[in-house]
Amino acid sequence: MYHSVSDSWDDPFNITVSAARLARQLAWLCGRGLRGVSMRELLAARAQGQERGLVGLTFDDGYADFVTTALPLLRHWHCGATVFVVAGRLGGENDWEVSGPRKRLLDADDIRRLAALGVEVASHGLTHSDLTCLPDDVLHAEVHGSRTLLAELTGQDIHGFCYPYGRFDARVGAVVHGAGYRYACAVASGPKSAGDLALPRIHIGQADTGMRLEVKRRLARPWGRAVEAS
Template sequence: MAASAATAASVPAADAPAGAGARTASVPWVAMYHSVDDCRDDPYGVTVTPARLDAQLGWLRRRGLRGVSVAELLAARARGTARGLVGLTFDDGYADFTEHALPLLRRWGCGATLYVLAGRLGGDNAWDELGPRKPLLTADGVRRAAAEGVEIGSHGLTHTDLTRAGDRALRAETAASRNRLTELTGTAVTGFCYPYGRVDARAVDAVRAAGYGYACAVDPGPLTGPYALPRVHIGQRDTAVRLLLKTRLHRLRRRPAAGV
């Protein structure tokens, strides 16, 4: 399910009356994952084992929650029907997504958004100076994920920090990556994810101009809004107690800013 720009821009709360706007509502709860694999050599803390992901998805379902794509979450919020839904996102497009994450998402009846690097398909995580090289999905792998109902979003072309990119690179990382992925999947790409989670007003403007309906960051501060949605990092150490704390702290700390 793809969210339109108008739908994403409204971002009403899951528990607010229909028509309630983002000015008074809390932002959606969106979990941020990366790789699902052996995490013994994981200097950045971005890998969870399949067993840990299985336990985390099970925890969500036992609490009456269901993971969905960000596009589905935003569309449900716009309708006022998002109670019990949380966003699940996987950054970078690691090849282990289809091997390990996808079967677990199916097992627990969850959806997700996969943010891929349109210029590095079939490559590896060359931007990570430390840790092992991990293969990224090929074009066929991305198509397979899309065919399974996973929302495909853009993470740019090459994992470039948009806050440091020149004008030409900024257009390529946003508009060109969207065009490539739309052609690859045959479906309009409406979601963007800022590499490294770094975002400023100029990057937000570029993403909006490229035609995306929403964008995810990590902790965007005063820029929080439909083009800078905050997310909660979920890692290997996140057992039931930590997950509970993260869900509750999110409601207390995350508030949207108008006009973004």
């Protein structure tokens, strides 16, 4: 689970990885015979029993620096990724954060370009709101409306959803399921009954050197953060 890739050191929420650090992390990944892929590719491979050696890479919030900074590095290392876009704030800023730097978000043209390049574009809602706190009508708009908007922009089916702040409950999960998403990403593991609608992830930050990445890799299964064949 990544967010922003830039050289800004004003990072109160630990969401920023520098370009140099990301390059070293991808080199570490590939040097161990692993390959970063989108969640769509990872789950398709799992369905065929071929997920071994694949690591899902996700970038939350849809920061504009994904195009300018992260994407060239991913392509250099022959890696894919999923970008979870806040569909109602395209071309805007991360003004849901109460503090920290303002970062520009991908705009509609960026989304079209990413889709054309084969990058998986998926939904992070419309406004980056805590879905568990919303009334039913607003929740429906966040989940269904964001999928519709991104499908229109990309001309593709939108497979994935990501819960803002990683927060979800049974009501939110039911709406996500009803909207037609094939999977949804959280942070911590959800109940087993949630299945692919509560996929856990491991946060990756600036402090994650090779040694830390190796520890996180080895703990993925004990932590319940591995996507394995069911």
